[in-house]
Amino acid sequence: MKKVAYLGDTSLPGPANYLAGILTREKLPFIYVPSERKPPREIFAEDVGLYILSDYMSSMFSPEDMDRLCARVKNGAGLLMLGGWESYHGLGGDYDQTPLADLLPVEMSDADDRRNWSQLMLVRKIAEHEILSGLPFDTPPGIGGYNEFKARPDATVLLEAEKCHVKIVNGKPEFSTGERVPLLVVKDGAGGCGRSACLATDVAPHWVGGWVDWGDERVTVKMECDFIEVGAWYAQFFAQLVRWVLGSA
Numbered sequence: 588m589k590k591v592a593y594l595g596d597t598s599l600p601g602p603a604n605y606l607a608g609i610l611t612r613e614k615l616p617f618i619y620v621p622s623e624r625k626p627p628r629e630i631f632a633e634d635v636g637l638y639i640l641s642d643y644m645s646s647m648f649s650p651e652d653m654d655r656l657c658a659r660v661k662n663g664a665g666l667l668m669l670g671g672w673e674s675y676h677g678l679g680g681d682y683d684q685t686p687l688a689d690l691l692p693v694e695m696s697d698a699d700d701r702r703n704w705s706q707l708m709l710v711r712k713i714a715e716h717e718i719l720s721g722l723p724f725d726t727p728p729g730i731g732g733y734n735e736f737k738a739r740p741d742a743t744v745l746l747e748a749e750k751c752h753v754k755i756v757n758g759k760p761e762f763s764t765g766e767r768v769p770l771l772v773v774k775d776g777a778g779g780c781g782r783s784a785c786l787a788t789d790v791a792p793h794w795v796g797g798w799v800d801w802g803d804e805r806v807t808v809k810m811e812c813d814f815i816e817v818g819a820w821y822a823q824f825f826a827q828l829v830r831w832v833l834g835s836a
Contacts, residue, residue, distance in 0.1 A: 588616060591610060591615055592630040593617050594640050594641070595622050596790070597621065598623075602791040603621070603791075606641065606669075609829070612826070624647075626652055631652070631656065635664060636833050638659070638664060639667045639668075640682075641790060644679045645687070646679070660690050660783070663776065665781040665783065665784075665833050666832070674734055675696070682695060683695040683696065692739050692741075692774035693738055694737045694738075700736065704730075707751040708749060712745070713745065716743070721823065722824055730796040731794050732793070732796075733788045734787050736772075744771070745773060747768060748788070769787060786828070798821055801818040802821055804819040
């Protein structure tokens with residue numbers, strides 16, 4: 588089985604626990620690189636089949652290592668970027684200024700793309716896909732923030748986030764919905780390239796909001812360094828996302 592290279596989300600133990608816990612539960616071998624560490628040479632080996640970048644600044648890659656990463660994706664490795672302050676353009680992500688930008692299924696901003704929403708943003712399914720299989724989007728979770736981007740013409744938008752507005756009128760809440768933005772965009776590999784996916788929100792609090800607790804049951808995963816306790820449907824979604832981009836769905 589190919590390995591997963593997971594870069595960012597601060598540290599283990601820490602925010603990286605969430606995705607590391609899902610990878611552990613799925614028995615997917617992975618190499619973890621903390622946010623403050625430059626990528627080790629081992630992640631560019633042929634046995635790495637997926638690169639996950641989440642709150643990991645592009646400046647951590649030397650020009651040579653960025654070229655190595657792009658070459659691995661062009662030769663069939665999957666690429667998944669998750670939202671965060673140091674993802675996409677973000678606040679120090681700056682991936683729009685790198686060669687990797689052309690390999691993602693979205694068009695990034697060249698300015699601060701972080702968007703916070705103090706009220707609920709509903710996760711809305713707009714297309715059928717194996718990543719979303721078996722998940723009850725008729726009872727959707729909510730998120731609290733995202734990175735703004737646009738889907739490329741040859742990519743597919745699977746999820747959108749819908750901004751909701753709640754006002755108290757005469758002591759009673761009034762609920763309305765508004766703008767929708769791309770949340771999950773994917774692209775099948777072509778010409779030898781690996782699959783790619785972009786999720787606009789984070790895998791860990793705070794932007795992920797109530798999504799982390801989405802599920803009819805609780806899932807607890809124990810790791811060497813710590814443990815996580817999350818909703819079953821949250822765990823299922825991220826497991827299916829990772830497996831699809833890796834190509835082992």
